[in-house]
Amino acid sequence: MSEDRQLSDRNTNTEPTSDRQAALFGSLVLVLVFLLFFAGGFATHRMLNRRSVVTAAAWPMTVFWEAWDIVEQDFYGEVPPPKVRVYGAIRGSLAVLNDPYTVFLEPQTGEVERDRLSGSYGGIGVDIWRDSEDRIVLNPYPGSPAEVAGVRAGDFLLAVDGHSVLTATVDEVRARLHGEVGTPVVLTLSRPPTPTHPFVLTIVRQEIQVPSVSYRLLDQDPSIGYLQITSFTERTPQEVEEALRSLLDGGATRLILDLRDNGGGLIQPAVDVGDQFLDGGIILYEVRRGRQERAFRARRGGLATEPPLVVLVNGSTASASEMIAGSLQVQGRATLIGEPTYGKGSVQLIFTLSDGSSLHVTSAIWLLPDHRPLPETGLTPDIRVSPGEGLGDAQLDRAIRYLQRGE
Incomplete structure (x- = not known):
């Protein structure tokens, strides 16, 4: 953090042109390394790690990178994207604690959990679940923005803001429906007995109180x-x-x-x-x-x-x-x-x-x-x-x- 702060201070000072160019070049190099890390996957670490001195404290991470180097070079299947691997590494590290209650939640699930504990959230006021045919079903709260806008109990949700919910988890759908109070969300719905005729409703999110x-x-x-x-x-x-x-x-x-x-x-x-x-x-x-x-x-x-x-x-x-x-x-x-x-x-x-x-x-x-x-x-x-x-x-x-x- 201190290095980042020093770089920022240097970039805002009135320095000689050569110093400013050097600082700018250094910043661009750091940004390029960061982008390469995520765009090229974990293998980018090899180029950096070979130039570094392995200390006793760094040894476990060196083995980690060594293992991923091998996976990236020799794994037959498709290697997951960096974010998936990072989340997986966090979960794997937590698993060695042998504590079922120390857990990592991805952004959508974490947002739903925070909203649940606060007792209120910005949303449209609906219960959602998947039925026996794996369809997302809605049931609006009485007097909620969803009910006022025309959502009825038993409506099927097909998409949120144009993005299909066909393969989304229920928590992911909840996270998409939640948002800042006063912002609109566009639902694509179908309604029995004519589920093949979709229609669209735009609903403005309001503060939804969740009674406990x-x-x-x-x-x-x-x-x-x-x-x-x-x-x-x-x-x-x-x-x-x-x-x-x-x-x-x-x-x-x-x-x-x-x-x-x-x-x-x-x-x-x-x-x-x-x-x-x-x-x-x-x-x-x-x-x-x-x-x-x-x-x-x-x-x-x-x-x-x-x-x-x-x-x-x-x-x-x-x-x-x-x-x-x-x-x-x-x-x-x-x-x-x-x-x-x-x-x-x-x-x-x-x-x-x-x-x-x-x-x-x-x-x-x-x-x-x-x-x-x-x-x-x-x-x-x-x-x-x-x-x-x-x-x-x-x-x-x-x-x-x-x-x-x-x-």
């Missing part, structure tokens, strides 16, 4: 408030506060917190949610390598520290949602009903890289309030209940019965 919380007073017993959290995003604490106020003002005296299928999310919003149910005490501990243990404490004055509480969990309750469920269980604040949870008690920091890709790095582990790590087998519910069969919800029914009868 749903709630209601239960029909079976209006004195029980039901609160479901699907993930912990930046907006979740505010949504939970609004939900609790509405439920309690509506007459709820007992609560069910549904964390089933909640894969986690951001830890601070999860802790803030825990505040609402715990009147002080430890929520969790965070332990990092070479650092002092950090305690996350509940603040006093939460909205729901007294009503009887059941937490519903299952095998997809993971990470931050497990820690909140475990904390409420250890503190004696809630009864867990359902199935054993996933068993992920580690912390990942998310780093956005220069090309929009992202790196998730495990940086710490969490401990429950009693200083126990989260078991790899997950939390054990106080009352184990399988999902059951049919359209009913056996776990929810059991939670209602527990709150009504205390058994």
